[in-house]
Amino acid sequence: GESVGLHLxxxxxxxxxxxxxxxxxxxxxxxxxxxxxxxxxxxxxxxIDIRSNMDKRQGQRxxxxxxxxxxxxxLQIAATQPGDSAVYFCAETSGTYKYIFxxxxxxxxxA
Amino acid sequence: xxxxxxxxxxLIKTRGQQVTLSxxxxxxxxxxxxxxxTPGQGLQFLFEYFSETQRNKGNFPGRFSGRQFSxxxxxxxxxxxxxxxxxxxxxxxxxxAGKQExxxxxxxxxxxxx
Numbered sequence: 735g736e737s738v739g740l741h742l743x744x745x746x747x748x749x750x751x752x753x754x755x756x757x758x759x760x761x762x763x764x765x766x767x768x769x770x771x772x773x774x775x776x777x778x779x780x781x782i783d784i785r786s787n788m789d790k791r792q793g794q795r796x797x798x799x800x801x802x803x804x805x806x807x808x809l810q811i812a813a814t815q816p817g818d819s820a821v822y823f824c825a826e827t828s829g830t831y832k833y834i835f836x837x838x839x840x841x842x843x844x845a
Numbered sequence: 846x847x848x849x850x851x852x853x854x855x856l857i858k859t860r861g862q863q864v865t866l867s868x869x870x871x872x873x874x875x876x877x878x879x880x881x882x883t884p885g886q887g888l889q890f891l892f893e894y895f896s897e898t899q900r901n902k903g904n905f906p907g908r909f910s911g912r913q914f915s916x917x918x919x920x921x922x923x924x925x926x927x928x929x930x931x932x933x934x935x936x937x938x939x940x941x942a943g944k945q946e947x948x949x950x951x952x953x954x955x956x957x958x959x
Contacts, residue, residue: 766945777849777935777950778888785945823888832901833878833948835888 742821744840753811757824757836762805764826768833769798769809773820781809781822811841819843847872849938849951857957863924866954870917870938876900877919878948879911882933891934894919895942923956931958 747753759767765786770778784791784798784807791798797810807824824836850869858864870877879891890903894913911921917938923930933955937948 768947770950775952777937777952780947780949783947827945832890832893832903834890835880837887 742838742840744842746842746844747814748844749814749816751814753809753814753818753841755809755811755822755839755841757807757809757839759805759807759824759826759836760834761826761828762802763828764834766827767798767800767807768825769796769807770823770825771818771820772823772838778823814841814843816843816845849936849949851934851936851951851954853954854952855955855957857959858926859959860926860928862926863922864926864956865920865922866934866936866956868919868921868936868938868951870919870936871949874938874940874949875917876939876942876948877913877917878937878939879919879921880935880937881905882935882953883931888935891921893942900942926958928958931956 768783769781771781772778782793782796782798784800789800795812799808811818819842821838821840823838825833827833852867876895878893880888882888891905892899892911893901897913908924913919933953935953936951939946939948
């Protein structure tokens with residue numbers, strides 16, 4: 735398979751704080767990136783996307799930053815809430831076909 | 846607009862059996878992709894269908910196959926099941942193939958092979 739499977743890194747954040755989840759992507763030709771959120775027992779849910787001609791994109795409470803020089807993607811969640819607890823995946827594609835997913839990061843929001 | 850639906854949601858099979866999973870994409874979406882998700886390997890791409898044709902395939906053995914119907918609904922089949930096939934099988938749809946578009950996932954079918 736193309737996504738590397740390792741134990742899931744965990745980020746624990748206090749409720750109300752900002753969260754930053756990082757992702758290193760593998761293909762320098764990738765030009766479209768998506769962040770997904772997956773809650774227990776559910777399929778991945780789209781959060782935000784960004785194309786390679788941008789370095790920042792903002793949504794509601796979320797911001798995605800793209801650094802093509804070091805092939806790094808990050809997802810910032812403002813004022814983290816208990817409902818944000820989930821596994822977060824980044825996905826990359828070069829636009830032609832397969833989406834390659836990162837291993838995921840588990841976000842735990844502490845009350 | 847209804848989301849991606851998958852049936853059944855849960856399935857228990859024994860080794861050697863075969864299984865067929867079904868996926869109905871979002872209305873108007875013509876591309877359907879299948880993924881296998883396991884704790885050890887994460888999300889792995891199986892194949893993508895568009896206009897009833899397989900457009901791309903991941904690195905899975907020939908026991909894994911799929912098809913797409915004229916209404917864009919898709920099925921995947923796994924023959925001669927092995928214990929290692931136990932996983933969450935996810936289907937994702939998007940409007941077209943070969944374009945940079947967001948894919949939307951269904952809830953998945955959890956398959957347990959005993």
